[in-house]
Amino acid sequence: MNRKTLVLPAVVGLLAPVLAACGGSDSGGKGGDAISVGTTDRFTASKKVPAPFDPAYAYDVGSWNVLRQTVQTLMTMPRSGSGDPVPEAAESCIFSDNGSERYVCTLRKDLKFASGDPITAADVKYSIDRVRSIKADSMVYSLLSTIDTVETQGARKVIFHLNTPDATFPYKLATPTAGIVNPDDYSKDALRNGFEVDGSGPYTLQAEVKDNVVVKTVFTKNPNYQGQLKPKNDKIELVSFDGADAMGKALEKGDLDVMTRAMSPEQINTYSTNPPKNVNLVESSGMEIRFLGFNTATGSVKSKAVRQAMAQVIDRGDLVAKVYGTTADPLYSLVPAGITGHQNSFFNRYGDPDKAKAAATLRGADITSPVKMTLHYTTDHYGSATKKEFEVLKDQLNASGLFDVDIKGDIWDTFRDAELDGKYDVYGMGWFPDFPDADSFLAPFLDKDNTLGSPYANGTIRNQLIPAERREADRLTASKSLQQIQNIVAEDVPTLPLWQGKQYVAARDDVTGVERTLSSSAVLQLWELGRGISE
Structure with a gap:
C-alpha cells in the first residue's frame, strides 16, 4: 500500500475484500512482538473516579474501548x-x-x-x-x-x-x-477500585500504572474466548501519551505501530499531504460530535433568550474552517448527519449567523448586553485543538458586542467534576454514541438521570417523545418523534451543537487491518490488527 490517505465510508466492512491485498490476515502478530497502539486517552483513578474500568462506572469512549477488549x-x-x-x-x-x-x-x-x-x-x-x-x-x-x-x-x-x-x-x-462480570471478582454493591478487569472478552488485561495513572495497557489473547470476534494478534499494547505531538514522534521513529485518537488537525493535514516514510493515514466517516452544554437553572445562561442569542451568533462554518479544516463539518443538531432521523433543526430555526436578530432576542427578553460569561473547556480530553476552538468561540461572541466572554481550561478530572456539580454556566463537551442510533444522541442529555447532570427537563420530550421513538422497531418510523425532539432542543437550547468529526488512524505500513481499527461508532477494534507485508 502506498503512503496515501485512504478514505473509507461509514460501512468499512464493504471494502474489506478490496483492501485484503494490503497484508494477510493470518500473519498479524502471531508469535511476534506486541503491536503498540498510541492514544491520548488518560485513565486516572481518584477519590472521585475510583473505578475507571468497572462496567458499572465507566462512561467515556476511552474506558469503554478498554472494556470492549476484555x-x-x-x-x-x-x-x-x-x-x-x-x-x-x-x-x-x-x-x-x-x-x-x-x-x-x-x-x-x-x-x-x-x-x-x-x-x-x-x-x-x-x-x-x-x-x-x-x-x-x-x-x-x-x-x-x-x-x-x-x-x-x-x-x-x-x-x-x-x-x-x-x-x-x-x-x-x-x-x-x-458487560458480563464474575461475581467472585466484582462486589454486588460496590465498585471495583483501580484498574483490574476480569471478563470473557477476546483479551485479558494488565495495566502498568504510575501515580494512579495508566501509562500502558497490555492486552493478551484470551484462550477461553468464544464469540463473534477473530483476533488477528496475540498481544496489543495500548500506550497513553500526554499529547498528539509526542504520540506522532513515537510513530515516526518506529517506537509505535498505530496512532489513534486524538490526532491534531495539523498532524492529519501533514499525514494527508506529505506523510512520513512508511506511515499510512486512514480516514473514515465518524459520529463524534462537539457541543456547548448549559446550566439552565442558574447564572448567565438561565434565560433561554441568552442561549438563543448565542445560537444566533455562533458561526460554525468559520469555527470549523479556522480550527479543524477538512477534518470536521458544521453540525446543526445533536444528531449527526448520516444517522436516521437527523435534521438540521438549528439551521432551520436560526439560519445563518445574524447579530441583529440576536440583539433583538435579548432586547425582547429585557436582557442588557453585553452578557458576561465564562466558557469552560477541558485541556486534555478532546485533543490539542480544543483551546483554539474556544478562542474562536470567544472571538465570535465578543465581536458581536452582545457578549463579554472569557474562557478557562481545566484538566478532565477537574472539569468533569465541576460540570457535574453545576459549577459551570457554559461548558464544552464531546460525545461518541453509546450505539449508532439517534436515541443515543438525545436521551443521554435530555432524559432524567442524564449524563450531563443537566437541570433541563422538558416533559414533552421525557414523557411522550422518547417513549414514542423507542416503541418503533422501524427507525424510519421513529424519525417523526426524533425530529420533534430536535426541534424542541433548537428552540430551548439546553445544548448547542457545534461540529461533527471524521475519524483518523495512522499506522506503520507493516500493520494490517488498520482500516478496521475504528468502527463508524468509534469502537476501537484492536482484534483486527495484525502484521503483514504491505504493498
Missing part, C-alpha cells in the same frame, strides 16, 4: 459499527413479544471467563442487576433504565422484562455497561 456482552455491533447488533456471548437474542417489552437471550454453550470459570445465566443477571443497583454518579446505569426485572431459566436463558417498549434495547446490551 468484557464480553450478550450482543455486539457488526465490525462496520452500523447495522443491527449480532449475538456475542449469546447464541441468540430476540424480542419474544410484539411490543418490544420482553427480550430473551440464550447463552453460548460452555461459555467461560478468562479464569476458566463457567458463565451462566445467573452471572448475566448478576452483572446487569449490579449496574442498576450501584447507580454510579457517572449515570451510566441510565442506559439500563428500561429494564424492570431480569429473569433466568436454567443455566443459559436470560429474560429481560422491560418497563416500557424499547426497540433500542439490543443496542444497549452491546455496550460495555451490560
Whole structure:
C-alpha cells in the first residue's frame, strides 16, 4: 500500500475484500512482538473516579474501548459499527413479544471467563442487576433504565422484562455497561477500585500504572474466548501519551505501530499531504460530535433568550474552517448527519449567523448586553485543538458586542467534576454514541438521570417523545418523534451543537487491518490488527 490517505465510508466492512491485498490476515502478530497502539486517552483513578474500568462506572469512549477488549456482552455491533447488533456471548437474542417489552437471550454453550470459570445465566443477571443497583454518579446505569426485572431459566436463558417498549434495547446490551462480570471478582454493591478487569472478552488485561495513572495497557489473547470476534494478534499494547505531538514522534521513529485518537488537525493535514516514510493515514466517516452544554437553572445562561442569542451568533462554518479544516463539518443538531432521523433543526430555526436578530432576542427578553460569561473547556480530553476552538468561540461572541466572554481550561478530572456539580454556566463537551442510533444522541442529555447532570427537563420530550421513538422497531418510523425532539432542543437550547468529526488512524505500513481499527461508532477494534507485508 502506498503512503496515501485512504478514505473509507461509514460501512468499512464493504471494502474489506478490496483492501485484503494490503497484508494477510493470518500473519498479524502471531508469535511476534506486541503491536503498540498510541492514544491520548488518560485513565486516572481518584477519590472521585475510583473505578475507571468497572462496567458499572465507566462512561467515556476511552474506558469503554478498554472494556470492549476484555468484557464480553450478550450482543455486539457488526465490525462496520452500523447495522443491527449480532449475538456475542449469546447464541441468540430476540424480542419474544410484539411490543418490544420482553427480550430473551440464550447463552453460548460452555461459555467461560478468562479464569476458566463457567458463565451462566445467573452471572448475566448478576452483572446487569449490579449496574442498576450501584447507580454510579457517572449515570451510566441510565442506559439500563428500561429494564424492570431480569429473569433466568436454567443455566443459559436470560429474560429481560422491560418497563416500557424499547426497540433500542439490543443496542444497549452491546455496550460495555451490560458487560458480563464474575461475581467472585466484582462486589454486588460496590465498585471495583483501580484498574483490574476480569471478563470473557477476546483479551485479558494488565495495566502498568504510575501515580494512579495508566501509562500502558497490555492486552493478551484470551484462550477461553468464544464469540463473534477473530483476533488477528496475540498481544496489543495500548500506550497513553500526554499529547498528539509526542504520540506522532513515537510513530515516526518506529517506537509505535498505530496512532489513534486524538490526532491534531495539523498532524492529519501533514499525514494527508506529505506523510512520513512508511506511515499510512486512514480516514473514515465518524459520529463524534462537539457541543456547548448549559446550566439552565442558574447564572448567565438561565434565560433561554441568552442561549438563543448565542445560537444566533455562533458561526460554525468559520469555527470549523479556522480550527479543524477538512477534518470536521458544521453540525446543526445533536444528531449527526448520516444517522436516521437527523435534521438540521438549528439551521432551520436560526439560519445563518445574524447579530441583529440576536440583539433583538435579548432586547425582547429585557436582557442588557453585553452578557458576561465564562466558557469552560477541558485541556486534555478532546485533543490539542480544543483551546483554539474556544478562542474562536470567544472571538465570535465578543465581536458581536452582545457578549463579554472569557474562557478557562481545566484538566478532565477537574472539569468533569465541576460540570457535574453545576459549577459551570457554559461548558464544552464531546460525545461518541453509546450505539449508532439517534436515541443515543438525545436521551443521554435530555432524559432524567442524564449524563450531563443537566437541570433541563422538558416533559414533552421525557414523557411522550422518547417513549414514542423507542416503541418503533422501524427507525424510519421513529424519525417523526426524533425530529420533534430536535426541534424542541433548537428552540430551548439546553445544548448547542457545534461540529461533527471524521475519524483518523495512522499506522506503520507493516500493520494490517488498520482500516478496521475504528468502527463508524468509534469502537476501537484492536482484534483486527495484525502484521503483514504491505504493498
